[in-house]
Amino acid sequence: MGVDVVFFGPPGSGKGTQAQRLAESLRIPQVSTGDLLRGHVAQGTELGKVAKPIMESGALVPDELVTRMLRGRLAEPDAACGVLFDGYPRTVAQAAALDALLAESGRRIVSVVFLDVADEVIVDRLVKRAALEGRADDTPETIRERLRVYREKTEPLAARFREKGLLARVDGNRPVEAVAADISRAVAAAAEAAR
Ligand code: AMP
Numbered sequence: 001m002g003v004d005v006v007f008f009g010p011p012g013s014g015k016g017t018q019a020q021r022l023a024e025s026l027r028i029p030q031v032s033t034g035d036l037l038r039g040h041v042a043q044g045t046e047l048g049k050v051a052k053p054i055m056e057s058g059a060l061v062p063d064e065l066v067t068r069m070l071r072g073r074l075a076e077p078d079a080a081c082g083v084l085f086d087g088y089p090r091t092v093a094q095a096a097a098l099d100a101l102l103a104e105s106g107r108r109i110v111s112v113v114f115l116d117v118a119d120e121v122i123v124d125r126l127v128k129r130a131a132l133e134g135r136a137d138d139t140p141e142t143i144r145e146r147l148r149v150y151r152e153k154t155e156p157l158a159a160r161f162r163e164k165g166l167l168a169r170v171d172g173n174r175p176v177e178a179v180a181a182d183i184s185r186a187v188a189a190a191a192e193a194a195r
Contacts, residue, residue: 003028003191004107006085008154009115011146012122012129013172014179018115019086021180022187029078032086033066036073055137058145060090060153067097074101090154111190112161113183117172122147166190
């Protein structure tokens with residue numbers, strides 16, 4: 001049996017990099033709703049057409065659309081025994097939807113990694129990433145907007161997960177290796193406790 005783990009943190013926290021490493025070590029697929037949405041945009045699907053301007057503005061794509069997309073991804077065979085959720089849930093409604101989706105197959109979240117990073121570090125990293133990757137949603141204005149949306153809609157989820165005893169806060173203001181080691185330890189302990 002695999003495990004279901006949620007990864008969250010501000011844009012530019014190094015979440016994608018750390019999530020990829022953890023998914024590899026746990027041998028579960030990393031499911032990034034941002035990547036899935038970018039795939040839809042690139043392919044010009046109906047969802048992609050709706051999502052594109054929203055993503056470019058730094059706002060969140062409506063919960064129902066993202067949740068429907070995620071449901072489809074979870075139906076794929078590689079997701080049957082656990083998933084690392086990267087960038088989902090981002091709202092209270094999505095957190096409830098994820099619990100319900102997992103419950104359909106008798107699963108539940110075993111750990112929520114909260115990668116905590118200071119604002120100054122984030123803006124600096126995102127500006128550098130914009131230059132490297134040429135992401136359309138990494139302009140200074142959208143960076144600020146995405147951070148604002150994150151603080152308003154997503155960060156409050158930390159309290160919800162803490163109440164459920166699932167939150168593993170990791171200080172992300174440190175070198176990649178040190179952060180990765182803390183994350184592995186926290187998730188291993190949670191997975192062990194959930195057995
Ligand atoms: P990310 O790559 O996770 O930073 O996501 C890039 C953009 O995709 C976000 O700024 C949102 O516009 C959109 N997005 C990704 N995941 C979600 C989600 N769970 N809910 C709503 N919008 C999302």
